[in-house]
Amino acid sequence: xxxxxxxxxxxxxxxxxxxxxxxxxxxxxxxxxxxxxxxxxxxxxxxxxxxxxxxxxxxxxxxxxxxxxxxxxxxxxxxxxxxxxxxxxxxxxxxxxxxxxxxxxxxxxxxxxxxxxxxxxxxxxxxxxxxxxxxxxxxxxxxxxxxxxxxxxxxxxxxxxxxxxxxxxxxxxxxxxxxxxxxxxxxxxxxxxxxxxxxxxxxxxxxxxxxxxxxxxxxxxxxxxxxxxxxxxxxxxxxxxxxxxxxxxxxxxxxxxxxxxxxxxxxxxxxxxxxxxxxxxxxxxxxxxxxxxxxxxxxxxxxxxxxxxxxxxxxxxxxxxxxxxxxxxxxxxxxxxxxxxxxxxxxxxxxxxxxxxxxxxxxxxxxxxxxxxxxxxxxxxxxxxxxxxxxxxxxxxxxxxxxxxxxxxxxxxxxxxxxxxxxxxxxxxxxxxxxxxxxxxxxxxxxxxxxxxxxxxxxxxxxxxxxxxxxxxxxxxxxxxxxxxxxxxxxxxxxxxxxxxxxxxxxxxxxxxxxxxxxxxxxxxxxxxxxxxxxxxxxxxxxxxxxxxxxxxxxxxxxxxxxxxxxxxxxxxxxxxxxxxxxxxxxxxxxxxxxxxxxxxxxxxxxxxxxxxxxxxxxxxxxxxxxxxxxxxxxxxxxxxxxxxxxxxxxxxxxxxxxxxxxxxxxxxxxxxxxxxxxxxxxxxxxxxxxxxxxxxxxxxxxxxxxxxxxxxxxxxxxxxxxxxxxxxxxxxxxxxxxxxxxxxxxxxxxxxxxxxxxxxxxxxxxxxxxxxxxxxxxxxxxxxxxxxxxxxxxxxxxxxxxxxxxxxxxxxxxxxxxxxxxxxxxxxxxxxxxxxxxxxxxxxxxxxxxxxxxxxxxxxxxxxxxxxxxxxxxxxxxxxxxxxxxxxxxxxxxxxxxxxxxxxxxxxxxxxxxxxxxxxxxxxxxxxxxxxxxxxxxxxxxxxxxxxxxxxxxxxxxxxxxxxxxxxxxxxxxx
Numbered sequence: 022x023x024x025x026x027x028x029x030x031x032x033x034x035x036x037x038x039x040x041x042x043x044x045x046x047x048x049x050x051x052x053x054x055x056x057x058x059x060x061x062x063x064x065x066x067x068x069x070x071x072x073x074x075x076x077x078x079x080x081x082x083x084x085x086x087x088x089x090x091x092x093x094x095x096x097x098x099x100x101x102x103x104x105x106x107x108x109x110x111x112x113x114x115x116x117x118x119x120x121x122x123x124x125x126x127x128x129x130x131x132x133x134x135x136x137x138x139x140x141x142x143x144x145x146x147x148x149x150x151x152x153x154x155x156x157x158x159x160x161x162x163x164x165x166x167x168x169x170x171x172x173x174x175x176x177x178x179x180x181x182x183x184x185x186x187x188x189x190x191x192x193x194x195x196x197x198x199x200x201x202x203x204x205x206x207x208x209x210x211x212x213x214x215x216x217x218x219x220x221x222x223x224x225x226x227x228x229x230x231x232x233x234x235x236x237x238x239x240x241x242x243x244x245x246x247x248x249x250x251x252x253x254x255x256x257x258x259x260x261x262x263x264x265x266x267x268x269x270x271x272x273x274x275x276x277x278x279x280x281x282x283x284x285x286x287x288x289x290x291x292x293x294x295x296x297x298x299x300x301x302x303x304x305x306x307x308x309x310x311x312x313x314x315x316x317x318x319x320x321x322x323x324x325x326x327x328x329x330x331x332x333x334x335x336x337x338x339x340x341x342x343x344x345x346x347x348x349x350x351x352x353x354x355x356x357x358x359x360x361x362x363x364x365x366x367x368x369x370x371x372x373x374x375x376x377x378x379x380x381x382x383x384x385x386x387x388x389x390x391x392x393x394x395x396x397x398x399x400x401x402x403x404x405x406x407x408x409x410x411x412x413x414x415x416x417x418x419x420x421x422x423x424x425x426x427x428x429x430x431x432x433x434x435x436x437x438x439x440x441x442x443x444x445x446x447x448x449x450x451x452x453x454x455x456x457x458x459x460x461x462x463x464x465x466x467x468x469x470x471x472x473x474x475x476x477x478x479x480x481x482x483x484x485x486x487x488x489x490x491x492x493x494x495x496x497x498x499x500x501x502x503x504x505x506x507x508x509x510x511x512x513x514x515x516x517x518x519x520x521x522x523x524x525x526x527x528x529x530x531x532x533x534x535x536x537x538x539x540x541x542x543x544x545x546x547x548x549x550x551x552x553x554x555x556x557x558x559x560x561x562x563x564x565x566x567x568x569x570x571x572x573x574x575x576x577x578x579x580x581x582x583x584x585x586x587x588x589x590x591x592x593x594x595x596x597x598x599x600x601x602x603x604x605x606x607x608x609x610x611x612x613x614x615x616x617x618x619x620x621x622x623x624x625x626x627x628x629x630x631x632x633x634x635x636x637x638x639x640x641x642x643x644x645x646x647x648x649x650x651x652x653x654x655x656x657x658x659x660x661x662x663x664x665x666x667x668x669x670x671x672x673x674x675x676x677x678x679x680x681x682x683x684x685x686x687x688x689x690x691x692x693x694x695x696x697x698x699x700x701x702x703x704x705x706x707x708x709x710x711x712x713x714x715x716x717x718x719x720x721x722x723x724x725x726x727x728x729x730x731x732x733x734x735x736x737x738x739x740x741x742x743x744x745x746x747x748x749x750x751x752x753x754x755x756x757x758x759x760x761x762x763x764x765x766x767x768x769x770x771x772x773x774x775x776x777x778x779x780x781x782x783x784x785x786x787x788x789x790x791x792x793x794x795x796x797x798x799x800x801x802x803x804x805x806x807x808x809x810x811x812x813x814x815x816x817x818x819x820x821x822x823x824x825x826x827x828x829x830x831x832x833x834x835x836x837x838x839x840x841x842x843x844x845x846x847x848x849x850x851x852x853x854x855x856x857x858x859x860x861x862x863x864x865x866x867x868x869x870x871x872x873x874x875x876x877x878x879x880x881x882x883x884x885x886x887x888x889x890x891x892x893x894x895x896x897x898x899x900x901x902x903x904x905x906x907x908x909x910x911x912x913x914x915x916x917x918x919x920x921x922x923x924x925x926x927x928x929x930x931x932x933x934x935x936x937x938x939x940x941x942x943x944x945x946x947x948x949x950x951x952x953x954x955x956x957x958x959x960x961x962x963x964x965x966x967x968x969x970x971x972x973x974x975x976x977x978x979x980x981x982x983x984x985x986x987x988x989x990x991x992x993x994x995x996x997x
Contacts, residue, residue, distance in 0.1 A: 050389045051638035052369065053649045054356035058321040059348040059708050066092050066099040072341035074161075075331040076113040076121060080663060081704030083333070084121055084132070085346060086110030091123055091132060093140060095665050096703035096711065097731040102140050104128050114162035114169070122169055124159025129171050129178070138666065148185040149178065161198050165205040166218045172198045177207070179218050188221055199240050201249065208237050213251070215263075227251075227261065227268055234270070239286045241294070252296075254282040276301070287330040287338070289351070295338050297327030303340055303349065320396075322347050335657070335706055352706040354654030354753065355619055357646055358393045359383065364642025365628045368411040368418065374398075375418055375429065376647060377408035382420055382429065393649075404434060409628070410445040414456075417473050421445045426458060426467065428475060439477030440465055444489035451497050455518065457481075459488035466518050483521030484512055492541045492548060501541045501548060501559075505627070508536035509550065532566035533557060542585040544572070544592065545605070551582035575603065575610060583626070588633045595629045598622050600641060615754020616650060617641065619710060656706065660757040662713075662749045666699040667762065686742070687764040691772075697734040700747045700760065707751035714750075719743040740768035859952045862898075869895045926987060927972060934968050941965070942984045 063070045069088035076084045083094040090103035091110050104110065108126035115121055121132045123142065130144040146154055156173040163170045168179040172195050177188040193210015200206070207214045212228040230237050235253030240261070243250050249261040251268055256277035259268040277283060277298075285297035294306040302322045319340075326343035333339060338349040362378035369375075374393070376383040381404050385397035407423040418429040421443040428435050442461035449455045458465040458477060463485045467477045490503040498514040513523035528536040534554040541550050549569055550557045555578035557566040568578075576582055576596060584595035591602045599621050601614035623643040630642030637652045669676055671690050689696060698715075705711055712727040719741055727750065742765045749757035770776060869892060876888045923930065923938055930938070940950045947961040954961070965980065974983055 049635045049638075051649075051651070052358070052374070052387065052634050052640060053392050053638070053651070054358035054647075055319070055321075055392045055394055056356060057350045057353065058319060059350055060323050061094075061346040061348070062323065063345070066094070066101075066346070068092055068099075068101060070342070070344045070346075071109075071328070072346050073109065073111050073328055074113045075329065075339055075341060076115045077331075077333045078115055078121055079119050080661070081334065081702075083339070083703065084113050084115075085341070086113050086123075091121075091142075093132075094703070095663065095701045096705065096708070097665075097701040098699070100140060102132055102142050104142060105144060109158075112159050112162045112171070114164060116164050116169055122162050122171075124162055124171050126158050127155060129159050129162075145180060145183075145185075148180065148183060149187070153178075153187050160195075163198055163200040163205060165200045165203055168218045170198070170205065170218060172207070177216070186221070188216070191223070197237065197239065201240065201242055206240050208240075213237075213240070213261075226263055226266055230268075238283055241286055241288045244292075252283060252286050254284070256283060284327050285330045285341075287332055289332050289338065290336055291351075295330055295349075297330050297340065298325075299327075300325045303327060303330070303338070319349060333704075335704055337708075348708060350706075350708060354616065354651035354706075356392070356649045357395070358640070358649055359395055359398055360646035361395075361398065362646070363625055363644045364630050364647045365408065365625060366410045366630050367632045367640055367642060367647060368413060369634075370413050370418060371416075375411050375420075376642075377411050377420060379407050381405040382408050382411075382422075382427075382434075384429075401429070401434060404436075409443070412446055414446075414469065414475075415473055417475075419446050419475075421459075426475070426477065430473075437467070437475060437477050439467075440480070444487070445491075447491065447493070449518070450493055452518070457488075457491070457500075459491050461487055461489075464488050479519060481514060481518060481521060484510070484524060486510065490540050492543060494548065501550075503539045503541045503550070505539075506537060509533070509539055509541070527566065531564065538581055538583075540583060540585075544585055544587050549585065551585055553581045554578045556582060556585070575612070584629050584631065586631060589636065591633070591636075593631045593633070593639075595624060595631075598624060598626070600624060600629070600631065613754075615750070615752075616652070616654060618752035618754065619707070620648060621752070654753070656753075656755045660702050660704055660749070660755060662700055662702050662747055662757040662760040664698060664700045664745070664747065664760045664762050667764075668697040668699070669693045670695050687762070689738075689764055689766045691740055691767050691769045693738070693766065695734055695736045696738060697732055698745055698747065698762065699732045700749070701731050702749045702751075702755075702757040705749075705751045705753075705755055705757070707753040707755060710752035712750050712752070713747055715745065715747040717743055717745050724748075738766050740766045740772060859949055862952055862955075865895045865898055922987065923984075930971060933964070934971065937961075937964055937968055938984055941980050944981055 066085075066087075068090075071088050072085055074086035078084065081096070085092040085094065086109070088109045090101055090107070091113065093100040093102065104123070104125045106126065106128055108128060110123055110125050112124035113121060123130055123132055128144060128146060130142055130146070132140055132142050135141050149156075153176065156176050156178070159171045159173055159178075161172045163172070168181045171178040171180070174194040175190055177190075177195060177198075179186045179188070190209055191211065195207055195209050197208040198206065205216050205218060206226070207216055207223075210229070211225060212230075213226045215224045215226055216222070217224075230251075230253060235255035235257045238252050238254045241250045241252065243260070248263060250271070251259040251261050253259075254277075256274035257270060258272045258274065260271050261268050274283075274296075281298055281300045283296050284299055287295050289295065296304045296306065298304065302325055303319045305319070322340060322342065323345040324342040327340055328343060329341040331339045331341070336352040338351060340347040340349065358374075359376060362376075362380040362383070364376055364378055366377035367374065369387070372386055372388070374385050374387050376398065380400065382401045383398040384401060385393070385399065387393050387397070404420070404422060404424060404427055408420050408427075409423075410421045412419045412421075416430075420427040420429055420434075423442055424436060425439055425441045426437040426443050426446060428437065440458065440460045444459045444461070446456050446458055446467060449457060454469045456467040456469070456475075458467045464481045465477050466479055466481060467475055470476050484502075486502065486504055486507070488502055490505075492501050493499070494501060498516070498518075500512050500514070502510040502512060504510065508526065508528040511525040511527070512521045514520070515522045527533065533539065533550070534552050538553050539550055541548060543549075547558055547569075549572060550559070550566065555573035556569045556576065558569050559565075560567050572585075576594060580597040582594060582596055584593065584600075586593045587605055590605055592605045593600070593602045596612075596614075599614050600617040601612050603610035603612050620641055620643050623645050625642065625644055630640075630647075632640040632642075634640060639650050639652060641648050641650065667687070669689055671693060700713060702711055711731070712729055713731060713733075714724045714727050715733050716722070716724045717735070720738075720743065733747075743763070745762040745764065746759050748759040767773070872888050872892050872895070876885060876892070879885050879888055919939070919942065920935060923935060936954075937950070940953070945953075947958050947965070950956075951958045951961045956964075969976070969980060972980070972983065974980060
């Protein structure tokens, strides 16, 4: 049991509580909380927090005078425009010409946008003579009779058509000025005057106030048809009769002393008066009829000291503080009544409001016609914890609580004996004094015993499921119960309400899309079941669930419907995380959700609380508290979305402010790395919850999802023409018309139109040149073809000639080979002949030696003479050079080419050296050479040595091989 209670406690997301909502009373007074206050501090506007004055331009932008110049707020961001002398801005005015006029210390002028959309200050001091330029602070600026009038302590400076006229003070100082109904009132040392700026005539209306009545503060319009009001700093309120020139004390406001004085006063467009004070922040006075009873103190302001008040075009009161800036959001139809806990139910009874929350029950007394302050609610001690629902039975308030059933009364509370963990208490139709107590694990029967007393009698046996989502059918004792996880049950209770006698269980097998997140409600006498995929009804025939075509078609089938409550002419619903309503009897109703977008995402899922008060007022409980909505609210007019800045990066430089729409399409350089658009809607009633959707024609044809960010950055856009479109909405259902910004990303220079024109001209010229070149090429090819044909013919002839030459070459080679063979043969013959000569010589030498020996042995003269004659013959033959001449002649003929090449290579060789080369080439030994040359072997070696030097040969190189290589390398070749 404990686990089941714990399970139900921590799983509210999957269940649906049908909050008990009483029938609305069209005559019931509305229940509204105090207007919200929006704070702006130094961290946001980045300037000195002392604020002095304010105005608003036609686009809804706020201009605030501060110690650092003029601060401009477009609804999203702050800009700063300082004065040339960096003085404080004490006065601002939006003129009828749409120009903002500024006044500071010895400085006045205008603020306007330059051609690029940036705000610039232009001084007008030069319109004054030099002697009048030391006028000190400009305390206020008014427009009257075609003049802009700047008020200083000493001078009134009137500007028209760039001409200035001055009016010095006649008595004391100019302490105050105000234009009412185009009449210019000034308060100076003489009193309250009416001045005609055109004629500079002054008419004293009232003398200075008696110091006992207080120091003069302001003149304000009275009720329509009445004269003016004058207010002093000490809280005295006077009626002023201009015609009779007198002031009558109307009321002395309580609470003002020397330490707490009125510092500013303004009458709103709604007729209420707001007073800023020195130490008590802002006091609201409903009207002149109730001017003596301050209605509301705005305790949420950032600072106690108020310097000035200003009403903007949307009816909000801006408070200029000594330390910051606040906006009292009077125009918002949404006010917050309670913010200390999560709300699950609310009920109003006998001038008291009861709140069922996750921290118990809070109560507070409310008064008709007065705003409900958050400070009035107190927690009922002793019943802390989760309270689910509240229901009034008789004069008692029944609270269904995690602790059980608790009865609240004026004296406190009492807890009934019985079950804990109670979701709700519902009446039993056919038993007027009986009630079902629906708990985490079943049901109990409770009975009213009379006298405002209640008693829980018994547990109804036979059904132990969670009974939070329950509704009674038209059949007595039959109930539908939806379980967040398990599906739908239909139970039948016996006549005594002691036991469940029948249980039918339905899931997705019975026509439902799913057994999860099903809730049951009664709509137009029908019992309907909401699911994640449409709304269904039960069809007894077939025992199945079928889709409710009208409600499913209206609310869709793609979102879970968790609430469906019909009250009077409206049907309230919760669709996923959005609340809204539609007119029940409209044939084609429209869903109204825009006004309630502020509670989107903060509703208690499964425990939504919707409490209609009357046809124009509804309370909605959320996780963040209780909100009141004014259903009469309609946006005053369609707002306009503003594109406030366009920033792009050109290389390392950031360029902003390209917003001059008069220039037409803006051109962005091709090298832009990023392009950022900043946008806003300055005059939304919902100041804090603006959302934006954008589209860029040329990139996408569909709008983006709604976003909170007031800027959009694009990176590396390709060259081309685009149109940036942006629209806005607020969570109050306000819509702003779209703003557009046409622009063109210029292409790189070689992709511009001029470049394409040059390309076209160049292409045409190139085509002509190419045509000419091609024509010449064709002619050249033709000539070349003819030349090639001629060349081929010549080549053919040459090939034929070459074939002939090849044949001749072959014959020559063959003849050469024959000649070489002949040379070789002759060389061999010559060598053999030479060897024969050598051997003959050797034989002669041997014979000579033998004859020398024989001569010594011959004794007679005849024999000696014979021997001597033989020796002479031998000596003659040995000395004969014929064999050498024959050898040389034949050898030179045989080796003609060798000698020719040898002489060409070594022209300094003599004949003997040439002979020696020939012998060496023939591979003759030194001994054989010596025999041929009739030299000693030693002499041959010496000649070889000298020859080696002449031939520049190393000692290791073989001379025979050298000569062979020399002959082979210089041998004549056959040529063509």
